[in-house]
Structure formats: C-alpha cells, structure tokens
Amino acid sequence: MSGDDLDDRLSRRFDADGDGDDNESLNDTKSQTDMSSSTSQNAQKNKKAQNIKKEWNVRSFYLDDDLDDEVTAAFKRLDLALSESNSDVDLKKTRHFYPLLVELGLEQVDEMDVEDIAQRLEGHNTDGTE
Numbered sequence: 001m002s003g004d005d006l007d008d009r010l011s012r013r014f015d016a017d018g019d020g021d022d023n024e025s026l027n028d029t030k031s032q033t034d035m036s037s038s039t040s041q042n043a044q045k046n047k048k049a050q051n052i053k054k055e056w057n058v059r060s061f062y063l064d065d066d067l068d069d070e071v072t073a074a075f076k077r078l079d080l081a082l083s084e085s086n087s088d089v090d091l092k093k094t095r096h097f098y099p100l101l102v103e104l105g106l107e108q109v110d111e112m113d114v115e116d117i118a119q120r121l122e123g124h125n126t127d128g129t130e
Contacts, residue, residue, distance in 0.1 A: 052094060
C-alpha cells in the first residue's frame with residue numbers, strides 16, 4: 001500500500017466533511033451559533049451514549065473511607081427507592097449516579113460564597129486531622 005493510499009484512507013475515515021481540508025479551515029468557517037448548537041448536540045449525544053467508558057471523559061478522585069461509605073450507602077438507598085417507586089430508571093452507578101452527584105455538587109458549590117467553601121474545607125483537613 002502506497003503512502004498516498006494510506007493518506008486517502010485516513011482522510012476518508014477521519015475528515016468530517018470529506019474534502020481533505022485541515023481542521024483549522026473547518027473551525028474558521030464555523031460561527032458562534034454553530035458551536036453552541038454543536039455543544040448542545042454533544043450534550044444530548046453524551047446522555048444517550050451506548051458505551052460511556054469509550055464516549056465520556058474519565059475523572060479519577062480519591063475519597064476517604066467515611067465519605068466512600070456514604071457514597072455507597074446513598075447509591076444503595078436511591079437504587080432501592082427507585083425500584084420501589086416502579087420508576088422506569090434502572091439506576092447505573094457510573095452512567096447515572098456519579099454524574100448526578102457531581103451535577104448536584106456543582107450546583108451547590110455555585111451557590112456558596114468563598115467564605116462558606118473555606119469553612120467547609122477547613123473542617124476536612126487533608127492530613128486526616130480535624
């Protein structure tokens with residue numbers, strides 16, 4: 001296979017509009033409206049992702065044992081409550097619960113002022129002492 005054949009195959013596979021132009025020219029032609037529409041479409045696509053491990057971004061963080069126990073218990077309580085409510089939601093920890101925790105946490109952090117956050121963090125020293 002020649003280098004040109006490989007370039008053509010890669011171009012067809014990865015070039016969004018098939019004309020062989022680089023991403024810079026494509027980005028230059030997009031308006032702000034197109035970008036916001038694209039962001040909205042990506043958000044919808046992400047919620048319907050078939051394989052979240054391939055399609056979503058990875059975030060790793062560490063929790064102390066007490067907080068980890070609280071997260072596990074909260075998941076189990078919510079899963080039980082949803083199953084008893086005859087909800088159509090089949091709660092998945094990675095797909096539903098973790099994003100919900102982060103989303104709700106971000107909403108609460110947005111409503112807090114810096115002093116409230118500083119007080120909260122002072123109560124959770126990183127060296128394990130309080």
